[in-house]
Amino acid sequence: MLNIEELKQKACSTIDKRKKDLINIAKDVLANPEAGFRETRTASLVAKEFDQLGIPHNDGLAITGVKGRIAGGAGPGPKIAVIGELDSLIVEGHPFADQKTFAAHACGHHCQIGMMLGATMGLMTPEVLSQLSGEIVPFAVPAEEFIEVEHRLQLREEGRLEFLGGKQELIRLGEFDDVDIAMMCHTASDMGERKFAMGGTSNGHMVKYVRFIGRGSHAGGAPHLGVNALNAATFAIQAMHASRETHKPEDTVRVHGIMTRGGEAVSAVPSDVRLEWRVRSGSPQAVVRNGAVVDRCFKAGALAVGASVEITNIPGYLPMRHHAKLQDIFNSNSVSLLGESSTLVMPPRRNRGGSTDMGDLSHLIPVCHPYASGAVGSGHSKEYIIDDYETAVINPAKIMAMVVIDLLADGAGKGKEVSASHRPAMNKQAYLRFQREQAQVISFDGNV
Amino acid sequence: MASQMLSKEELKKKASDEIDSRADEIVAIAKAILKNPEPGFREIKTAQLVAGKLAELGIPFRAGLAVTGVRVDLVGGTAGPALAILGELDSLIVNQHPHADPVTGAAHACGHHCQIAMMFGALYALNQPDVLSALSGRLIFMAVPAEEYIEIEFRDSLRRAGKIDFLGGKPELINVGEFDDINLAMMLHTTSNPAEKQLCISGTNNGTIAKKIQFIGKGSHAGGAPHLGINALNAATLALSAIHFNRETFRDEDTVRVHPIITKGGEAVSAVPSDVRMETFVRGRTMDAIMDANKKVDRALRAGAMAVGASVNIQTIPGYMPLDQDKNLSEVFQANAESLVGTDNVGYVAHRTGSTDMGDISQLMPAIHPYVGGASGLGHGADYVIEDYGLAVITAAKVLAGTAIDLMADGANSAGKIIAGHRPNMTIAEYLKSMREIASDETYKDE
Numbered sequence: 001m002l003n004i005e006e007l008k009q010k011a012c013s014t015i016d017k018r019k020k021d022l023i024n025i026a027k028d029v030l031a032n033p034e035a036g037f038r039e040t041r042t043a044s045l046v047a048k049e050f051d052q053l054g055i056p057h058n059d060g061l062a063i064t065g066v067k068g069r070i071a072g073g074a075g076p077g078p079k080i081a082v083i084g085e086l087d088s089l090i091v092e093g094h095p096f097a098d099q100k101t102f103a104a105h106a107c108g109h110h111c112q113i114g115m116m117l118g119a120t121m122g123l124m125t126p127e128v129l130s131q132l133s134g135e136i137v138p139f140a141v142p143a144e145e146f147i148e149v150e151h152r153l154q155l156r157e158e159g160r161l162e163f164l165g166g167k168q169e170l171i172r173l174g175e176f177d178d179v180d181i182a183m184m185c186h187t188a189s190d191m192g193e194r195k196f197a198m199g200g201t202s203n204g205h206m207v208k209y210v211r212f213i214g215r216g217s218h219a220g221g222a223p224h225l226g227v228n229a230l231n232a233a234t235f236a237i238q239a240m241h242a243s244r245e246t247h248k249p250e251d252t253v254r255v256h257g258i259m260t261r262g263g264e265a266v267s268a269v270p271s272d273v274r275l276e277w278r279v280r281s282g283s284p285q286a287v288v289r290n291g292a293v294v295d296r297c298f299k300a301g302a303l304a305v306g307a308s309v310e311i312t313n314i315p316g317y318l319p320m321r322h323h324a325k326l327q328d329i330f331n332s333n334s335v336s337l338l339g340e341s342s343t344l345v346m347p348p349r350r351n352r353g354g355s356t357d358m359g360d361l362s363h364l365i366p367v368c369h370p371y372a373s374g375a376v377g378s379g380h381s382k383e384y385i386i387d388d389y390e391t392a393v394i395n396p397a398k399i400m401a402m403v404v405i406d407l408l409a410d411g412a413g414k415g416k417e418v419s420a421s422h423r424p425a426m427n428k429q430a431y432l433r434f435q436r437e438q439a440q441v442i443s444f445d446g447n448v
Numbered sequence: 449m450a451s452q453m454l455s456k457e458e459l460k461k462k463a464s465d466e467i468d469s470r471a472d473e474i475v476a477i478a479k480a481i482l483k484n485p486e487p488g489f490r491e492i493k494t495a496q497l498v499a500g501k502l503a504e505l506g507i508p509f510r511a512g513l514a515v516t517g518v519r520v521d522l523v524g525g526t527a528g529p530a531l532a533i534l535g536e537l538d539s540l541i542v543n544q545h546p547h548a549d550p551v552t553g554a555a556h557a558c559g560h561h562c563q564i565a566m567m568f569g570a571l572y573a574l575n576q577p578d579v580l581s582a583l584s585g586r587l588i589f590m591a592v593p594a595e596e597y598i599e600i601e602f603r604d605s606l607r608r609a610g611k612i613d614f615l616g617g618k619p620e621l622i623n624v625g626e627f628d629d630i631n632l633a634m635m636l637h638t639t640s641n642p643a644e645k646q647l648c649i650s651g652t653n654n655g656t657i658a659k660k661i662q663f664i665g666k667g668s669h670a671g672g673a674p675h676l677g678i679n680a681l682n683a684a685t686l687a688l689s690a691i692h693f694n695r696e697t698f699r700d701e702d703t704v705r706v707h708p709i710i711t712k713g714g715e716a717v718s719a720v721p722s723d724v725r726m727e728t729f730v731r732g733r734t735m736d737a738i739m740d741a742n743k744k745v746d747r748a749l750r751a752g753a754m755a756v757g758a759s760v761n762i763q764t765i766p767g768y769m770p771l772d773q774d775k776n777l778s779e780v781f782q783a784n785a786e787s788l789v790g791t792d793n794v795g796y797v798a799h800r801t802g803s804t805d806m807g808d809i810s811q812l813m814p815a816i817h818p819y820v821g822g823a824s825g826l827g828h829g830a831d832y833v834i835e836d837y838g839l840a841v842i843t844a845a846k847v848l849a850g851t852a853i854d855l856m857a858d859g860a861n862s863a864g865k866i867i868a869g870h871r872p873n874m875t876i877a878e879y880l881k882s883m884r885e886i887a888s889d890e891t892y893k894d895e
Contacts, residue, residue: 223696231693238689239755242682245674245720269696296894297755304690304751306744448747 002127004409011122011401012337015394018121022397023389025049026114030096030386033088033103033110036143036166037155039064042086042113046140049117053124055138062169063160068138070124077134077412078419080404081176083184083358084116085109085144087166094382106384108187108375111392113140115185115372118397123404133412136404137179142166144357146316149209149276150260153312163435164207164314167357171364172432180419181326181366183403184358185396188371189384193341195395196334198327198370200346203252203280205316205355206291206438210298212236214307216264216271226269227307227447230262233273236301236309243293252351253290254280282351284318284434295442302446311442315435318359319351321425323366325418326403330368333402338395354379363425366418372396454582456857460784463573463849467842470572474845475837477501478565482547482834485539485554485561488594488617489606491516494537494564498591501568505575514620515611516593521586522575528585528860529867532627533848534635534806535567536560536595538617544830557832559638559823562840564591566636566820569845574852584860587852588630593617595805597767600658600727604765615658616768618805619883622812622876631867632777632855633815635806636848638840640823640832645795646839647785647847648819649778653771654703654731655738656803657886660763661708661749663687665756667715667722677720678758681713684724687752687760694744702737703801706730706745731803734770735882750892759893766886771800771807772873774814776866777855781816784850788843795819811879814870820844 002010015022025045032041043064050057055068064086087109091097094104120138123129143152143166152164163169170176191197212233217226240255247253257277263270279294281287295311302309327345334343358369374392377383386392407415426434454462467474477497484493495516502509502520509520516537521530538560542548545555571589574580580587594603594617603615614620621627639648663684668677691706698704708728714721730745732738746762753760785794797819806817822840825831834840855863874882 219696224699226697228693228696231696235686235690235693235751235755239686242679242686242756245670245679245682246677248675293757296757299894300686300751300755303754304686304748305693306747446747446751 002131004405007128007131007405007409008402010125011128011405012398014125015118015122015397015401018118019394022114022118022393025117026110026389026393029110029113030105033096033098033105035090035101035103035148036087036145037063037152039086039142043140046113053120061175062142062166062173064142065166065170065175066140067175070129070136072132072134072136072408073130074133074411077408078180078415079135079137079178080407080415081137081139081179081182082116082119082400082404083139083141083182084112086113086140087143087145089145089380090147091380091382095385106380106382107145108386108392109144111187111386112184114393115397115400116140118393119400119404122397122401128405132405132408134408134415141170146207149207149314153209165317165357167361168315168435171360171428176361176364179365181407181415182361183326183368183400185370185372185400187375187386187392188373189375189377189379191373194344195338195342195373195391196370197344197346198330198368199322199348200350200352201282201348202320202352202359203254203282203355204284204287204319204359205278205280206287207314207316208277208279208294209312209314210275210277211310212273212302212307214269214271214305217269219267219269223269228269228305229273229307230270232301232305232307232309233259233275235304236298239297239300240294243297247290251281251286251290252353253286254353255290255294280355282319288438299444299446302444304446306447308443308445308447313438313440313442315438317355317357318363320356320359320369321362322368323418323422325421326366326368329406329414330370330399330403333399333406337398337402360431363431364428365424366422454578456853459579459582459853459857460850462576462579463853464846466573466576467569467845467849471842474565474569475841477568478561478837478841481561481564482556485547485549485556487541487554487599488538488596489515489603489612491537491593495591498564513626514593514617514624517617517621517626518591519626520589522580524583524585524587524856525581526584526859528856529631529863530586530588530629531852531855531863532588532590532630532633533567533570533852534590534592534633535563537564537591538594538596540596540828541598542828542830546833557828557830558596559834559840560595562638562834562844563635565841566844566848567591569842570848570852573845573849583853583856585856585863587856590626592621597658600660600765614883615765616805619766619808622808623880627809627812628876631813632863633809633813634777634781634848634851636818636820636844638823638834639819639821640825640827643795644797644819644821646789646793646821646843648795648797649782650797650818651773651799652733653800653807654705654733654803655735655770655807656729656731656767657738657742658765658767659728659730659745660765661726661728662761663724663753663758664761665720665722665758668720670718670720674720678722679720679756680724680758681721683752683756683758683760684710684726686755687749690748690751691745694748697744698741702733703799704732704737704741705801706741729767731801733799753892754894759891761891764886764888766883768803768805769807769811771804771817772810773816774866774870776869777814777816780854780862781818781847781851784847784854788847788850808879811873812876813872814866
């Protein structure tokens with residue numbers, strides 16, 4: 001019988017042995033980026049690895065998700081998911097962008113697949129697995145980046161999705177019903193000497209797909225017969241800027257978006273202008289409140305020129321709630337592996353501004369979502385690349401394996417403790433009800 | 449046996465000689481008014497000066513029409529139509545003008561003082577017994593108030609006090625019936641534009657409506673609690689942007705002009721502005737164009753309010769109707785202008801984008817509003833002054849008198865033809881109804 005430290009050493013030693021393979025897997029995913037709900041190649045790569053490890057798995061969950069299941073050898077206990085995100089962003093000009101789709105791993109998710117498999121390999125070391133209670137659920141999940149809204153709405157139309165984010169959809173499908181604790185690790189840049197950062201929170205958000213309908217007309221010959229949908233949209237955007245002063249600092253409000261269609265041809269009055277918009281805030285209530293302000297701005301834009309507007313509100317992500325005890329376990333493992341100065345723990349109210357669907361999961365079960373260094377460049381930009389795979393893949397694989405050992409060894413005492421101490425912000429039914437309430441279509445005719 | 453009737457040319461010669469012989473006295477009227485400028489519905493001293501001059505002549509007159517207007521009717525030798533010659537009493541307010549009143553800032557930066565003088569010149573010329581007896585019908589000389597559409601707040605207070613219904617002089621004179629018995633009307637305005645030459649014929653002018661706007665937000669500490677405020681200034685600036693966003697839908701031929709000002713932009717810089725006020729005109733070539741633009745302006749104002757969750761009060765006030773000058777009447781004027789200053793010195797402008805309440809008169813009867821040179825500087829500017837009183841007053845008086853003679857001599861044959869050939873756009877009753885329908889007062893808040 002090995003003690004916990006020995007179990008961790010065994011697991012880490014397995015990961016070290018497979019280091020080259022793990023980094024190659026990450027680089028393979030990097031070289032073949034696929035945006036959310038399109039990650040078919042990446043998913044089959046994960047499935048193939050699971051097969052090689054002899055892990056039973058279910059595929060095609062929320063279109064592309066791959067969920068494995070490994071029972072520990074020491075009897076029943078909590079089920080711990082080790083999550084890796086499959087999807088890329090779309091960043092034209094990224095050095096590793098797909099030349100056709102411009103999909104690119106500008107957020108390091110390819111490393112997550114490597115580290116998820118690495119942790120799994122470590123935990124499957126026979127002497128380790130035999131001493132763990134409960135189950136390990138290695139889980140490759142789709143579509144964390146909330147992009148390509150129009151495409152995903154199409155999938156929703158076709159009945160292939162209800163929610164447009166991967167973990168949201170997996171929650172709806174019940175794929176987290178049998179998971180007690182979940183963890184993942186995201187890469188980050190500009191962390192100085194730190195190897196890991198954790199804690200704080202993230203913004204919740206709401207996604208809006210907006211269509212301004214005006215009336216086309218010859219822009220030179222008969223502009224007076226047109227209704228300029230582009231003017232309606234620019235007015236709406238100005239109105240949002242004017243509203244910024246009413247954002248409360250503690251709400252960390254972010255209102256931003258892109259125009260996916262700005263008119264048809266320069267010689268015609270634009271009659272069809274489309275936007276994808278995002279409203280982020282530190283609490284679900286503030287998201288709803290600030291979302292209503294943005295809706296009012298869109299309506300005012302339509303009213304300003306006599307256009308009409310259709311706002312499709314799409315439930316976005318909830319703010320992140322890290323489980324303190326789980327995070328402490330993660331932190332103590334990174335300290336023991338890499339030293340005291342290797343980790344940074346943010347104050348609980350520190351908001352990173354961005355959003356992740358791990359936030360949704362965090363409202364239901366204990367989760368942690370720390371950051372691992374190893375990247376350079378600004379996240380989501382074409383400069384964001386991984387320059388240290390040891391740090392970005394191997395270290396997090398080891399720490400996650402060590403955390404699972406802490407949770408599930410010794411009769412899973414710690415795992416049960418984490419699970420029992422968790423106060424969920426909402427149950428699954430309440431979560432689905434809240435999100436479904438956000439899904440609405442607002443139509444407004446400003447031609448009055 | 450009655451004395452031989454004088455020919456038109458002989459009548460004009462007598463008229464011109466009379467004006468020349470009293471030139472100093474006539475110009476002195478203009479200069480006296482220049483020194484005592486008074487804006488619309490406040491032209492007390494100017495009206496007294498007019499009344500004093502009429503009293504000197506011993507002709508009965510009526511005063512206090514539409515607050516300050518003065519009217520005198522001369523009766524020709526035989527019956528016939530009624531021709532009005534108008535002179536505007538009011539000044540602008542231009543503080544920096546060299547002849548501005550140091551207390552009120554009132555200044556004749558649009559040359560109206562010359563109009564009263566030229567009207568008297570024509571009156572002296574046509575009131576000669578052998579001239580007047582050769583004319584048929586009546587000649588009405590009317591000093592009219594408040595052509596410049598300014599001091600809206602003050603005029604609205606007169607309206608609320610029941611002293612006027614409309615905020616412009618001629619609309620109010622129409623309202624009180626002073627144009628009921630008039631068949632044709634003319635006046636002559638000064639200009640500083642050399643392209644318009646010494647005398648200038650013109651066609652049309654924009655009409656306008658006026659708007660008073662108040663955005664109501666919610667005050668709050670701008671540093672401490674901006675999230676509790678509703679910024680009425682943001683509502684107003686967004687509304688201005690929304691107006692700009694609509695400009696591309698204004699047709700060239702409609703010459704729409706929307707030019708707002710902010711008269712109150714907030715209370716104190718440390719508070720979220722909760723009370724922001726604007727005024728604007730909405731001008732256009734036709735009433736349809738004005739009302740179309742007005743609808744878009746109203747929508748833009750509401751959008752500004754909606755954008756930030758404020759409310760907006762929009763008061764729409766009837767202004768002036770577009771000026772549509774009678775071509776036949778213009779031709780008579782033009783012939784007199786050409787014979788006085790030579791064909792080369794007569795200009796023509798098809799359309800002007802400013803507005804005058806002579807437009808309202810032109811909706812009802814044949815009317816003209818040509819221009820006379822003699823001024824320099826920019827109209828309504830601090831540098832607009834009359835350089836040549838000989839042209840701006842004396843020649844002006846002669847061309848008005850000559851035109852009146854052409855119209856009203858020979859049994860007013862010419863005036864009769866012009867009246868018969870003119871199709872008024874509306875009756876006085878229709879005009880008053882339509883003006884009252886423009887007036888509205890609405891408060892909008894998106895709930």
